[in-house]
Amino acid sequence: MRKFIGFIVFLLIIITAIIVYNKIIKAKPGAENKQQGKGNAMRANGYVVTPKKLLSQMELGGSLLASEEVELHPEIAGRVTYLNINEGQFVQQGTLILKINDSDLQAQHQKLLAQKKIAEKNEQRLKELLSINGVGQQEYDAAVMLLNNVNADIEIIKVQIEKTEIKAPFSGKLGLRQISIGAYITSSTLIATLQQINPLKLDFFLPEKYSHLLRLGLKVFFKTESGDTQYSAIVNAIEPRVDKSIRSIQVRAHVDNSKETLLPGSFVKILFNVAELENALLIPSECILPDADGKKVVLSENGIAKFQKVITGFRSNSEVEIIEGLIENDTIATTGLLFIKSGMNLKFTNFNSMTEKKSQK
Numbered sequence: 001m002r003k004f005i006g007f008i009v010f011l012l013i014i015i016t017a018i019i020v021y022n023k024i025i026k027a028k029p030g031a032e033n034k035q036q037g038k039g040n041a042m043r044a045n046g047y048v049v050t051p052k053k054l055l056s057q058m059e060l061g062g063s064l065l066a067s068e069e070v071e072l073h074p075e076i077a078g079r080v081t082y083l084n085i086n087e088g089q090f091v092q093q094g095t096l097i098l099k100i101n102d103s104d105l106q107a108q109h110q111k112l113l114a115q116k117k118i119a120e121k122n123e124q125r126l127k128e129l130l131s132i133n134g135v136g137q138q139e140y141d142a143a144v145m146l147l148n149n150v151n152a153d154i155e156i157i158k159v160q161i162e163k164t165e166i167k168a169p170f171s172g173k174l175g176l177r178q179i180s181i182g183a184y185i186t187s188s189t190l191i192a193t194l195q196q197i198n199p200l201k202l203d204f205f206l207p208e209k210y211s212h213l214l215r216l217g218l219k220v221f222f223k224t225e226s227g228d229t230q231y232s233a234i235v236n237a238i239e240p241r242v243d244k245s246i247r248s249i250q251v252r253a254h255v256d257n258s259k260e261t262l263l264p265g266s267f268v269k270i271l272f273n274v275a276e277l278e279n280a281l282l283i284p285s286e287c288i289l290p291d292a293d294g295k296k297v298v299l300s301e302n303g304i305a306k307f308q309k310v311i312t313g314f315r316s317n318s319e320v321e322i323i324e325g326l327i328e329n330d331t332i333a334t335t336g337l338l339f340i341k342s343g344m345n346l347k348f349t350n351f352n353s354m355t356e357k358k359s360q361k
Helices: 002-026 031-038 101-133 137-161 208-213
Strands: 040-049 050-072 078-083 096-100 165-167 172-174 192-207 219-224 232-237 248-255 267-284 289-291 294-301 304-315 317-323 331-333 346-352
Touching: 050 304, 101 137, 192 208, 192 267, 208 248, 208 267, 267 304, 294 346, 331 346
Parallel strands: 040 346
Antiparallel strands: 040 331, 050 192, 050 267, 078 096, 096 165, 172 192, 192 248, 219 232, 219 267, 232 248, 267 317, 289 294, 294 304, 294 331, 304 317
16 A cells, blocks of 8 residues: 555655756747747738728718798788698699688778779868869868778788688698698697608718818718718808807718609718828728727838837728838738737738738838
8 A cells, every 4th residue: 555655655755856847947038939030930910001091981860951941830820711732732833732721801902992983082072172282281181091091901801811821831741740721720739731842951960170171162961761872062161150059160061862862850970081081001901909109010121020109090981091110112910910029020921902011011
């Protein structure tokens, strides 16, 4: 039994010695790096920095609005005697849409017309008598005042009669009818809506940092939620102040809707161009390594890896602009970024496009 225990202890001592030798003595600090530096190089894909055209777009939300829109309400209360609403149909400006019973007003109008005839005859008779001194000036003036009062009352009645009618204030499409003929309505009753849908207005907000890009006549492009068709609009009005609650500027654009494929109230996605550069230095977004001091990339200098700090600008879906830190024809690594260390030998196996290896620096 003691021999067996002694054998086990001896075996454990041998195993421990082997582990210590492999961990401490054989794996000396820097030995692996030196061996890798002398022998095998780190393989990675390379990207040669070349100038490109940069088109940076920002996606904004916007709303389509009718060029003109109104809710039709009567000005006075009464019973509807005429109703001309074809739901969803186009009407011309001035078309009679609704008529309220005006029989009492018409009767008053006829009464005043009769009074006017009498007042005119009386004024004419007194005028002739005044010319031969048959009456005094005061009597004639009273007759003239009476005639003028009657004319004024007639105009008041005409205005009241006009208020019994609702006419289309502009050409457009009628909405859904909310009442029926014979209904008693008041000024708060909604009859229908009228909208002018060609052209349309496009309203959206642009962050104030891009306010310098705005100008009248600027063309913007947008898409609706219902499809991928791209539409265009022309900026025709800009709010002269910044909304301090959202730090943005309201912009209004004109949209041609002659085919009537767009509907007022629709939400749209606007593609706003924030940058368009002819010779921008662009690199893949995945090449950027963020750290506490900023951003850096793995730059190849004569085949040796170097972490180079960079300053970035505009960013697209897959690329980012380099403002400072790289120049044209610099070669950077695009793969194995987490395993590359400064000073390592780099061997690029693939390059962007068909760039020649001699482009390396």
